[in-house]
Amino acid sequence: MVRRQAVGIRDLARELGMSISTVSRAMNARPDVSPETQRLVRETAERLGYTPNQSGRSLRQGTTDTVALVMPTHTARTESGETFFLNVSDGLQEVLSPRGLNLVILPCGSAEQPDEFLFKAVDRHLADAIVLADTQRVDRRIDYLIEKKVPFVGLGRTEAGGYSWLDLDFEGVAAQSVDRLVGLGHRRIALGTTDRTVNNTFLFLDSYRASLERHGIGYDPELVIRVPDTRQGGYHLAARLLAAPHRPTAVILEQETLAIGLYRALADAGLTPGRDLAVIGFRENPVLDLLTPSLTCFRVSLTNYGRRLGHLVLAEMARAGSAGPLTQEVWPMELVSGDSDGAPLG
Amino acid sequence: MVRRQAVGIRDLARELGMSISTVSRAMNARPDVSPETQRLVRETAERLGYTPNQSGRSLRQGTTDTVALVMPTHTARTESGETFFLNVSDGLQEVLSPRGLNLVILPCGSAEQPDEFLFKAVDRHLADAIVLADTQRVDRRIDYLIEKKVPFVGLGRTEAGGYSWLDLDFEGVAAQSVDRLVGLGHRRIALGTTDRTVNNTFLFLDSYRASLERHGIGYDPELVIRVPDTRQGGYHLAARLLAAPHRPTAVILEQETLAIGLYRALADAGLTPGRDLAVIGFRENPVLDLLTPSLTCFRVSLTNYGRRLGHLVLAEMARAGSAGPLTQEVWPMELVSGDSDGAPLG
Numbered sequence: 001m002v003r004r005q006a007v008g009i010r011d012l013a014r015e016l017g018m019s020i021s022t023v024s025r026a027m028n029a030r031p032d033v034s035p036e037t038q039r040l041v042r043e044t045a046e047r048l049g050y051t052p053n054q055s056g057r058s059l060r061q062g063t064t065d066t067v068a069l070v071m072p073t074h075t076a077r078t079e080s081g082e083t084f085f086l087n088v089s090d091g092l093q094e095v096l097s098p099r100g101l102n103l104v105i106l107p108c109g110s111a112e113q114p115d116e117f118l119f120k121a122v123d124r125h126l127a128d129a130i131v132l133a134d135t136q137r138v139d140r141r142i143d144y145l146i147e148k149k150v151p152f153v154g155l156g157r158t159e160a161g162g163y164s165w166l167d168l169d170f171e172g173v174a175a176q177s178v179d180r181l182v183g184l185g186h187r188r189i190a191l192g193t194t195d196r197t198v199n200n201t202f203l204f205l206d207s208y209r210a211s212l213e214r215h216g217i218g219y220d221p222e223l224v225i226r227v228p229d230t231r232q233g234g235y236h237l238a239a240r241l242l243a244a245p246h247r248p249t250a251v252i253l254e255q256e257t258l259a260i261g262l263y264r265a266l267a268d269a270g271l272t273p274g275r276d277l278a279v280i281g282f283r284e285n286p287v288l289d290l291l292t293p294s295l296t297c298f299r300v301s302l303t304n305y306g307r308r309l310g311h312l313v314l315a316e317m318a319r320a321g322s323a324g325p326l327t328q329e330v331w332p333m334e335l336v337s338g339d340s341d342g343a344p345l346g
Numbered sequence: 347m348v349r350r351q352a353v354g355i356r357d358l359a360r361e362l363g364m365s366i367s368t369v370s371r372a373m374n375a376r377p378d379v380s381p382e383t384q385r386l387v388r389e390t391a392e393r394l395g396y397t398p399n400q401s402g403r404s405l406r407q408g409t410t411d412t413v414a415l416v417m418p419t420h421t422a423r424t425e426s427g428e429t430f431f432l433n434v435s436d437g438l439q440e441v442l443s444p445r446g447l448n449l450v451i452l453p454c455g456s457a458e459q460p461d462e463f464l465f466k467a468v469d470r471h472l473a474d475a476i477v478l479a480d481t482q483r484v485d486r487r488i489d490y491l492i493e494k495k496v497p498f499v500g501l502g503r504t505e506a507g508g509y510s511w512l513d514l515d516f517e518g519v520a521a522q523s524v525d526r527l528v529g530l531g532h533r534r535i536a537l538g539t540t541d542r543t544v545n546n547t548f549l550f551l552d553s554y555r556a557s558l559e560r561h562g563i564g565y566d567p568e569l570v571i572r573v574p575d576t577r578q579g580g581y582h583l584a585a586r587l588l589a590a591p592h593r594p595t596a597v598i599l600e601q602e603t604l605a606i607g608l609y610r611a612l613a614d615a616g617l618t619p620g621r622d623l624a625v626i627g628f629r630e631n632p633v634l635d636l637l638t639p640s641l642t643c644f645r646v647s648l649t650n651y652g653r654r655l656g657h658l659v660l661a662e663m664a665r666a667g668s669a670g671p672l673t674q675e676v677w678p679m680e681l682v683s684g685d686s687d688g689a690p691l692g
Contacts, residue, residue, distance in 0.1 A: 020466075021462045021465075021466065024465070024466055024469050025465065025469075027469075066472075068450075073432045073433075073435055073436050073439075083429055083432075086419045086429075086432070086453070087419075089419055089453050089455070090419050090453070090455045090456055090457075093419075093453060093455040093457065093458070094455060094457050097455070097457065097458065102452075102466075102467075102470070102472075103452075103453060103455075104414075104450045104451065104452055104453075104472070105450065105451035105452075105453055106448075106449075106450055106451075107432070107435050107436070107439060107449060107450075107451055109435070109436045109439040109440060109443070109449075110436055111436075111439065111440050111443065112439070112443065116367045119367070119370070119371065120366075120367065120370055120448075121448075123370050123373075124448070126412075126448075126450070231632055231635055260633075260635055260636055261635075263636065264635065264636065286577055287606075287633045289577060289606055289607075289610065290606055290609065290610065290636045290637065291636065
């Protein structure tokens with residue numbers, strides 16, 4: 001694919017030694033830019049062959065200077081304090097913005113069908129590159145992006161490869177959690193997981209199972225409890241754990257916000273996390289600050305994660321149409337010891 | 347302003363009796379649409395004069411079929427579970443989507459300057475209409491939108507009028523909170539408010555003051571405690587309340603997530619909300635479910651609020667360029683009685 005390298009506002013700003021914002025305001029004859037500066041900017045724009053109209057530019061150049069983050073906004077999840085994507089977007093924007101790239105979020109609401117939503121976004125050529133979150137084990141959207149030759153980065157993996165992605169270390173978290181609980185003497189370790197179909201639930205489950213088997217503990221599918229990814233889900237999880245004929249002594253949460261309902265339900269039953277049931281959550285999340293005892297979990301700087309994502313996006317845009325190397329990175333998370341997995345079993 | 351009414355994909359879909367998605371996929375020769383359908387769609391498109399390329403369309407029609415929600419994504423706030431905007435966007439999209447309008451979120455990150463951010467978004471003609479959140483008491487962005495004749499709705503008010511807006515009933519919440527606490531015997535009622543400059547902090551403060559005076563209680567500026575809108579802010583608030591020479595017996599929170607740090611700091615001091623200090627929070631927020639005693643607060647369906655916002659956006663787009671009536675609505679919130687403001691003072 002040959003890409004015409006037309007003059008963008010970034011080139012114009014660089015040539016003039018001005019900020020993009022000043023150039024933009026000058027081109028729009030804003031009163032806070034002096035007539036002299038406005039004239040200089042317009043003359044330089046003409047000399048370099050730059051046209052400011054966004055629609056005109058994208059038609060001519062095939063570029064919108066925009067990166068789109070396709071993000072789920074299912075109400076139940078966001079209500080539970082799942083602000084993961086907003087924090088990631090802050091770091092992402094920090095990398096893109098100084099390079100003259102605008103970040104837009106395309107919210108895939110609860111009334112949307114995620115595949116069609118992405119297909120439409122691609123067909124509309126709204127962005128030069130896409131960050132695709134909530135990747136499924138088998139994800140038709142990835143095929144479509146590849147087919148349409150849209151530069152993109154998966155914020156998450158799928159079963160198939162062949163594209164660049166950045167993902168959290170779900171396997172590492174599951175393995176460390178099992179190791180830690182086994183070390184404390186636990187053998188009946190449940191997994192509280194969500195009923196969503198995103199790929200990371202599979203990665204987590206596979207690693208949980210492999211880790212148990214590494215310790216010589218047989219995998220018991222009865223101990224894998226799937227609940228909705230909401231606060232009610234946490235209550236259901238507790239009810240299922242307490243009703244189990246041979247009650248587990250520990251539970252690993254694949255989604256940390258399940259702890260809200262879980263703690264509440266345990267308290268209602270007169271039970272204390274860390275004493276009556278060992279609990280390890282997934283991501284350290286400030287909304288869980290109120291949990292007593294504090295939750296053992298895993299730390300990640302979402303802003304840094306977002307920044308790294310930004311660099312992957314830039315790399316994908318640079319290699320668009322060429323057969324350059326892919327970037328596929330698993331991002332580590334750091335164990336934060338809390339009081340929820342308590343002392344060794346007596 | 348005369349607006350050329352070019353044929354959009356909605357018109358084409360209506361003419362064909364097909365969904366927009368099917369028409370889009372047919373125009374893009376997607377393999378899951380039969381060759382016959384593809385031919386029919388293309389022929390009809392040609393007959394009606396429809397061109398599918400988004401950039402081409404916006405150049406020709408001056409319309410992008412897109413509504414942009416300009417949203418702050420300051421990390422500290424979102425980390426505290428402030429997912430207000432994502433929930434509102436879900437309802438907003440529910441109204442816009444069936445009308446063929448796409449919602450994009452323009453995240454104004456912590457590294458951005460909000461005024462410049464909005465000016466750039468307008469200059470880029472990315473959207474046909476804008477929803478502007480986080481309105482300031484004096485807001486240059488509003489002036490710019492009016493000057494540029496961009497259809498927009500304020501998700502919040504400013505000191506000046508002259509545009510359509512939808513806002514929560516901050517005055518009503520402050521008044522009801524004061525009335526309730528005075529009814530329980532409180533006279534020294536503090537206000538925990540944020541150090542942000544959004545207009546609603548002023549509305550809340552003005553109503554708090556007027557309500558106290560209505561009850562014959564003098565306004566004491568020492569009792570208005572400004573803290574950052576973060577979990578740390580809640581700790582600071584508690585420290586300031588406890589250090590006051592003549593300690594308040596009650597506090598009203600203008601931002602409910604302050605309760606997280608406040609409860610924690612009170613517990614550290616051996617004090618219990620509702621017994622040692624009456625607390626009323628602002629919005630009922632599921633991330634506060636873990637608070638014991640439960641927080642007295644005010645309920646609002648953010649999805650319904652977002653839906654109403656969608657209808658205001660449609661009205662603004664319909665009246666673009668004409669001098670039709672403005673819509674300015676204060677959205678009520680319903681008191682939810684918790685245990686945090688306890689029994690009448692002894």
